[in-house]
Amino acid sequence: MGRIFGPVPSRRLGRSLGVDVVPYKTCTFNCVYCECGATTRLTCDREEFYPLETLLDELRDSLAELRTPPDAITLSGAGEPTLYGRLGELIEEIGKLSSIPVAVITNSSLLFLPEVRADLSRADIVLPSLDAAVEIPFRRINRPHPSCTLERLTGGLGSFLDEYHGTVLLEILPVEGYNTDDDDLAALAAFVSSRRIDRIQLNTAVRPGTERAVGPLDAERLERIRHLFGPRCEIVAAAPARTCSEDPAAADRIVSLLERRPCTAEDIHRALGIPVPGVIKILETMTGSGRVVADEHDGVQFYTAAQRDRP
Ligand code: SF4
Structure with missing residues (x-):
């Protein structure tokens, strides 16, 4: 089965050609808002889930079929891409195929590992997410693997932001009743305030998640939250006008x-x-x-x- 999808229009990256590097819903988290469904394999163990050469062959074929090159090649999919054991080599090899920027979307949970930070240092754009800077809302919204603690996540993300030289687009997804108490948002704003982040991107759950109670915030609420994060913050969520x-x-x-x-x-x-x-x-x-x-x-x-x- 093909592990390359798209190009799909992405509000954050333009036309993005996706590379799915982990099996469906293999993730360190089981987020309440995940639009891909519940995590079926909750793990923190990194593996070469698919042979690196197979991924490269499939990507090479897809690029050859495209009339217009995509704006980005994005390692993402329905799971956590940093679980892929040969991620650094993969990014390096993808970089040799074309001059298209290579992006990685990550939930930040494995950034405490120096080898994951080294892998991601080879990407042009990294899109980490952080939904809470307080343990209880973190557990409530992201429902992580038992070995993931917030302390480890924020420590790893902080180190990554200190070391990385590429573009960082940090995503925050507030969900009413999960991570939107004033104190929770203030802790998040304090965490990001002095970090080297190019853009803070505020998203909302416009599509069905794994929990029925999860829904999008209205524009006014999003705007109020955006103010907490200052001028680097933008709202990237589309209005939930149509469903698929x-x-x-x-x-x-x-x-x-x-x-x-x-x-x-x-x-x-x-x-x-x-x-x-x-x-x-x-x-x-x-x-x-x-x-x-x-x-x-x-x-x-x-x-x-x-x-x-x-x-
Ligand atoms: S980290 Fe991403 S893929 Fe994993 S459960 Fe959360 S939203 Fe889904």
């Missing part, structure tokens, strides 16, 4: 993929960059209308276009 299931273009893109091969919801997410809950919603609508056929194979749910030319 209402986007006819997304449905057409899924059908065109399913005309070529049967896919699971996760395959579609990886190929098109549409979050899994959105993919599932669209598939439910299209199986109901007969446009897509659902088939179980070896206990796994696959989807095929009804009009597909079957061999």
Whole structure:
């Protein structure tokens, strides 16, 4: 299965070609707002989940097929990319393929490891996240692996910010009832105030997360929070005006993929960059209308276009 997806439009990076370096929902966290679904493998153990050469071959092929180069090649996906054991080498080798900036999105949990910081030092852009600077809200919103403590995370992030020379875009995602008490936000603002960060990017949960109670903050609330973080802070969340299931273009893109091969919801997410809950919603609508056929194979749910030319 392909581990390259996109290019997908990213509010933070432009047109981003994604490289999924860890298996689906392999993560050090199980965030309440995760739009990819619940973490199925909660771990802090780094591994070479896929051979480095395979990832490079797939990326080389994808780049060769693109008419317009993407704005960034981003190591991300539905999990924590710093869990990939040969991350530094991978970033280095990707850098040799083109002059496109290499970006890494991370939840910051493994930055306490010097080898992870050394790996990330090779990237052009790092997008760490930090949702809380107080232990209780940190545990409430990120639901980390038991070995992850906030002290270790903030210590590692602080060291990384001191050492790194590339561009840092730090993401904060406030969720009402989880990390938005005045004291919690003040602690976060104090942590970031003297750090070398290019932009602080305030996001909100515009798509369904793993917990039903999680929803987006309104524009006024986001604006008030933005003020706490000063002029470096910007709001990057889009207004939650449409859901994936209402986007006819997304449905057409899924059908065109399913005309070529049967896919699971996760395959579609990886190929098109549409979050899994959105993919599932669209598939439910299209199986109901007969446009897509659902088939179980070896206990796994696959989807095929009804009009597909079957061999
Ligand atoms: S939002 Fe990111 S860090 Fe949190 S569970 Fe999902 S993949 Fe992991």
